Amino acid sequence: xxxxxxxxxxxxxxxxxxxxxxxxxxxxxxxxxxxxxxxxxxxxxxxxxxxxxxxxxxxxxxxxxxxxxxxxxxxxxxxxxxxxxxxxxxxxxxxxxxxxxxxxxxxxx
Amino acid sequence: xxxxxxxxxxxxxxxxxxxxxxxxxxxxxxxxxxxxxxxxxxxxxxxxxxxxxxxxxxxxxxxxxxxxxxxxxxxxxxxxxxxxxxxxxxxxxxxxxxxxxxxxxxxxx
Amino acid sequence: xxxxxxxxxxxxxxxxxxxxxxxxxxxxxxxxxxxxxxxxxxxxxxxxxxxxxxxxxxxxxxxxxxxxxxxxxxxxxxxxxxxxxxxxxxxxxxxxxxxxxxxxxxxxx
Amino acid sequence: xxxxxxxxxxxxxxxxxxxxxxxxxxxxxxxxxxxxxxxxxxxxxxxxxxxxxxxxxxxxxxxxxxxxxxxxxxxxxxxxxxxxxxxxxxxxxxxxxxxxxxxxxxxxx
Numbered sequence: 001x002x003x004x005x006x007x008x009x010x011x012x013x014x015x016x017x018x019x020x021x022x023x024x025x026x027x028x029x030x031x032x033x034x035x036x037x038x039x040x041x042x043x044x045x046x047x048x049x050x051x052x053x054x055x056x057x058x059x060x061x062x063x064x065x066x067x068x069x070x071x072x073x074x075x076x077x078x079x080x081x082x083x084x085x086x087x088x089x090x091x092x093x094x095x096x097x098x099x100x101x102x103x104x105x106x107x108x109x
Numbered sequence: 110x111x112x113x114x115x116x117x118x119x120x121x122x123x124x125x126x127x128x129x130x131x132x133x134x135x136x137x138x139x140x141x142x143x144x145x146x147x148x149x150x151x152x153x154x155x156x157x158x159x160x161x162x163x164x165x166x167x168x169x170x171x172x173x174x175x176x177x178x179x180x181x182x183x184x185x186x187x188x189x190x191x192x193x194x195x196x197x198x199x200x201x202x203x204x205x206x207x208x209x210x211x212x213x214x215x216x217x218x
Numbered sequence: 219x220x221x222x223x224x225x226x227x228x229x230x231x232x233x234x235x236x237x238x239x240x241x242x243x244x245x246x247x248x249x250x251x252x253x254x255x256x257x258x259x260x261x262x263x264x265x266x267x268x269x270x271x272x273x274x275x276x277x278x279x280x281x282x283x284x285x286x287x288x289x290x291x292x293x294x295x296x297x298x299x300x301x302x303x304x305x306x307x308x309x310x311x312x313x314x315x316x317x318x319x320x321x322x323x324x325x326x327x
Numbered sequence: 328x329x330x331x332x333x334x335x336x337x338x339x340x341x342x343x344x345x346x347x348x349x350x351x352x353x354x355x356x357x358x359x360x361x362x363x364x365x366x367x368x369x370x371x372x373x374x375x376x377x378x379x380x381x382x383x384x385x386x387x388x389x390x391x392x393x394x395x396x397x398x399x400x401x402x403x404x405x406x407x408x409x410x411x412x413x414x415x416x417x418x419x420x421x422x423x424x425x426x427x428x429x430x431x432x433x434x435x436x
Contacts, residue, residue, distance in 0.1 A: 070394065
């Protein structure tokens with residue numbers, strides 16, 4: 001993996017972290033937040049994983065590949081939950097999650 | 110502050126982190142999770158802050174005092190939210206938060 | 219503070235996190251890493267604080283202002299350490315730290 | 328896995344986090360910190376991974392098993408580095424890492 005691809009993966013994880021945390025905040029404000037419980041939960045899981053992965057890559061961790069493999073899996077799961085919902089923040093989040101999952105999967109391989 | 114008090118503050122923060130994350134999980138399972146939105150939110154804030162403070166203290170950060178001051182404030186806010194609710198996990202969480210706020214306040218001073 | 223300034227502060231913290239973690243990695247590779255011990259230490263403190271602040275802002279934490287105030291202080295301290303050293307990664311890190319400290323200070327006020 | 332084993336794994340990860348961060352701090356104070364660069368680096372990786380795993384378990388993350396599998400791997404690597412060194416903090420750290428790796432491996436399986 002080139003230095004450019006490495007930097008791109010860090011930035012994708014940070015972008016996904018921001019969008020997941022925004023979706024978490026927005027879900028907690030929805031009138032149907034009970035219906036959004038799984039989305040709230042996965043948004044946090046995914047935001048925390050993406051932040052952890054970006055941190056590990058930026059400090060050149062020897063475990064970056066395995067961490068990105070796990071990050072891809074969690075992004076995929078969060079995207080699959082978010083895409084079930086019609087809120088704009090959920091649709092936007094699903095898109096960011098799937099994009100990040102792709103980039104992390106390439107990083108891991 | 111003695112080494113014993115320092116260790117005690119780390120352990121109080123970690124205990125509070127565990128209880129806040131447990132309360133977060135339990136609130137998301139309640140049928141009235143919309144009513145619990147502020148509690149869910151503060152549980153996460155407090156758990157993350159306590160984990161950050163415990164990490165900083167355990168690596169002997171020169172900023173441990175300021176970090177604990179902020180941690181005390183967030184624990185206090187989380188405790189005040191949790192004590193409004195009748196769920197056993199909220200009562201238990203309020204207690205852990207107020208105890209951690211006290212210990213962090215002493216650490217900070 | 220406008221939404222644009224808020225987003226700008228998140229991005230400044232994430233940029234500073236990346237540069238601090240890069241400086242940490244580079245310092246550990248220097249032949250004189252003993253001489254770099256304070257820089258390694260502050261790079262980690264600052265990277266972790268910036269990641270914490272960016273996470274808090276992106277989830278719309280009610281404590282964002284106080285967190286950014288602390289972040290500004292830690293960025294300032296890291297910048298002051300880094301600027302003592304002639305390594306290019308330290309100079310770059312000092313610049314990112316001072317810039318982030320400025321933006322966080324405005325966010326906190 | 329029983330609730331008791333789950334709690335035990337959280338506590339083992341938090342104990343390992345504390346010991347790794349203490350070893351990191353102590354290594355940075357050693358006169359031969361250049362010689363300790365890999366140990367410093369792995370102490371941070373392991374402390375951060377253990378904190379992440381403990382957080383995930385305490386919030387009942389659906390990814391707890393995969394996270395613990397990765398945590399076991401990083402603990403193992405940190406233990407193998409620490410055991411090369413004669414400092415008491417490294418010996419103590421190696422012991423905590425191998426113990427945590429065992430418990431995480433059981434949790435993951």
